[in-house]
Amino acid sequence: MLKVENLSVALGGATVLENVSFSVQKGEYVCIVGENGGGKSTLLRAILGQVPRAGGTVTLTEGKIGYLPQQSTAGADFPASVKETVLSGCLGALGWRPFYGRAEKEKAERVMKRLGVWEWRERSFSRLSGGQKQRVLLARALCAGENLLLLDEPITGLDPLVTQELYQLIDQAHREEGWTVLMVSHDVKTAVTVADKILHLGKTVRFFGTSEAYLASDLGIHFTGRCCEHV
Amino acid sequence: MFDLLREMLSYAFLLRALAVGVMVSLCSALLGVTLVLKKYSMIGDGLSHVGFGAMTVALALNVAPLYVAVPVMIVSAFLLLRLRQSSRFSGDAAVAIISASSIAVGITAASLAGGLNTDVYSYMFGSVLAVTREDVILAFVLCAAILTFFVLGYHRIFAFTFDPDFADASGTHTRPFNMVFALLTAATIVVGMRVMGTMLISGLIVFPAVTAMRLSRSFRGVTVTAGVISVAAFVIGMIASYAFSYIPAGAGVVLANLLFLLLASLVGRLRKTG
Ligand SMILES: Nc1ncnc2c1ncn2[C@@H]1O[C@H](COP(=O)(O)OP(=O)(O)OP(=O)(O)O)[C@@H](O)[C@H]1O
Numbered sequence: 001m002l003k004v005e006n007l008s009v010a011l012g013g014a015t016v017l018e019n020v021s022f023s024v025q026k027g028e029y030v031c032i033v034g035e036n037g038g039g040k041s042t043l044l045r046a047i048l049g050q051v052p053r054a055g056g057t058v059t060l061t062e063g064k065i066g067y068l069p070q071q072s073t074a075g076a077d078f079p080a081s082v083k084e085t086v087l088s089g090c091l092g093a094l095g096w097r098p099f100y101g102r103a104e105k106e107k108a109e110r111v112m113k114r115l116g117v118w119e120w121r122e123r124s125f126s127r128l129s130g131g132q133k134q135r136v137l138l139a140r141a142l143c144a145g146e147n148l149l150l151l152d153e154p155i156t157g158l159d160p161l162v163t164q165e166l167y168q169l170i171d172q173a174h175r176e177e178g179w180t181v182l183m184v185s186h187d188v189k190t191a192v193t194v195a196d197k198i199l200h201l202g203k204t205v206r207f208f209g210t211s212e213a214y215l216a217s218d219l220g221i222h223f224t225g226r227c228c229e230h231v
Numbered sequence: 232m233f234d235l236l237r238e239m240l241s242y243a244f245l246l247r248a249l250a251v252g253v254m255v256s257l258c259s260a261l262l263g264v265t266l267v268l269k270k271y272s273m274i275g276d277g278l279s280h281v282g283f284g285a286m287t288v289a290l291a292l293n294v295a296p297l298y299v300a301v302p303v304m305i306v307s308a309f310l311l312l313r314l315r316q317s318s319r320f321s322g323d324a325a326v327a328i329i330s331a332s333s334i335a336v337g338i339t340a341a342s343l344a345g346g347l348n349t350d351v352y353s354y355m356f357g358s359v360l361a362v363t364r365e366d367v368i369l370a371f372v373l374c375a376a377i378l379t380f381f382v383l384g385y386h387r388i389f390a391f392t393f394d395p396d397f398a399d400a401s402g403t404h405t406r407p408f409n410m411v412f413a414l415l416t417a418a419t420i421v422v423g424m425r426v427m428g429t430m431l432i433s434g435l436i437v438f439p440a441v442t443a444m445r446l447s448r449s450f451r452g453v454t455v456t457a458g459v460i461s462v463a464a465f466v467i468g469m470i471a472s473y474a475f476s477y478i479p480a481g482a483g484v485v486l487a488n489l490l491f492l493l494l495a496s497l498v499g500r501l502r503k504t505g
Pocket residue numbers: 011012016034035036037038039040041042043070
């Protein structure tokens with residue numbers, strides 16, 4: 001459903017992505033891994049059309065994207081209720097209408113209930129804990145998209161328990177509702193267990209294939225830290 | 232207090248000043264919420280200094296102030312935004328440079344035109360005598376435009392303010408939004424600075440938003456509260472300045488805003504502990 005061909009991106013005079021090609025089939029769960037500054041976030045932003053492409057194509061054959069940006073300072077100390085935040089995910093469905101209709105409000109309510117954030121709907125988003133915030137932002141992403149989730153490091157900085165919960169929620173969306181997932185993660189060890197495929201990015205595609213193949217590859221062995229385990 | 236207000240309303244010039252002020256207070260409070268949250272409030276400050284420069288130059292050249300102020304402010308608004316977004320320059324340094332230069336140009340123009348007379352003084356600190364019928368019409372048009380923009384664009388403004396990255400990904404283009412905000416801010420300052428004074432008008436943008444954030448936790452709540460507080464503070468400030476003739480109008484309004492902020496901080500603190 002998503003096809004990226006020979007994608008190149010240059011930012012501030014430097015080449016960030018070079019000749020990136022891969023494709024994601026409907027219903028797949030793909031994890032993007034790689035070193036800091038390897039261009040993972042940039043790849044997602046290029047797919048969303050937020051950064052200019054120096055070359056190549058991105059084709060989305062069907063569906064709508066729900067995006068969860070890498071943790072930023074956005075929303076820090078911002079007066080927004082959880083409900084307002086989740087509902088803002090429906091922004092793309094607004095078109096030329098000025099206000100949300102019943103369909104959007106019902107969708108937001110459904111998603112909030114499913115992710116267990118409905119109880120917090122009147123609470124201030126900025127006063128939630130990091131894990132609660134990510135849950136709310138996942139809800140927003142689910143409101144924004146229809147069948148493709150782009151998640152940029154959704155679990156970074158969360159404690160193991162909350163991380164587990166978030167993985168479960170993503171997994172649930174993937175399995176039960178058929179979302180195609182493209183997730184950036186530094187938690188490589190879990191990534192290889194949850195994802196069907198791994199994309200290792202370091203300016204170019206350094207590996208793209210199934211999780212099993214990645215684990216068996218030299219790069220995979222190195223990056224999952226198993227090269228040194230027997231020492 | 233209401234007797235005072237009634238007495239004030241019997242003067243045509245005070246009525247005009249009140250009308251312009253109430254509308255400008257509402258506009259600046261609405262814009263202020265986004266500007267403060269996006270950490271753009273210094274742009275309002277910079278623009279008001281540019282306004283002072285433009286007005287005194289107009290005075291020296293003996294042309295209608297608005298003909299100079301409007302184009303200069305629009306250009307400056309774009310410039311300030313540009314400088315803010317470019318990484319070569321830190322945003323607040325850019326604002327400081329533009330502010331200081333404008334004041335220097337303004338003061339030079341003023342002394343060329345015969346020193347710091349009452350006109351220049353009233354540009355700096357506001358005067359209720361200076362408000363004309365055209366100002367009222369201008370304020371009305373501006374207010375109608377801003378209210379329409381905020382009502383129809385509310386959800387987009389929220390998304391753009393809260394998380395521009397996400398708003399952009401959802402197909403709301405953020406660049407024009409920045410421009411629209413800069414333009415509306417410039418227009419609000421132009422219309423409001425005759426009453427409030429160029430040194431004090433930026434308070435009208437910042438205070439209500441900051442006060443409202445002490446009292447409400449939702450964006451809708453903050454927006455509405457800021458609007459209400461701003462209008463109330465303006466009216467109270469005007470009444471105070473009428474009752475105590477040594478308080479200039481602009482100063483009265485800013486002091487009323489300050490009072491509201493202190494009260495709101497107190498309420499916020501009590502609520503947290505209580
Ligand atoms: N707006 C920009 N202007 C110039 N260079 C940029 C810009 N955004 C990103 N870069 C550069 O592009 C490179 C890739 O950045 P990107 O954020 O995509 O990395 P990443 O793989 O997501 O890293 P991390 O794991 O730390 O999130 C970095 O070297 C970064 O400095």
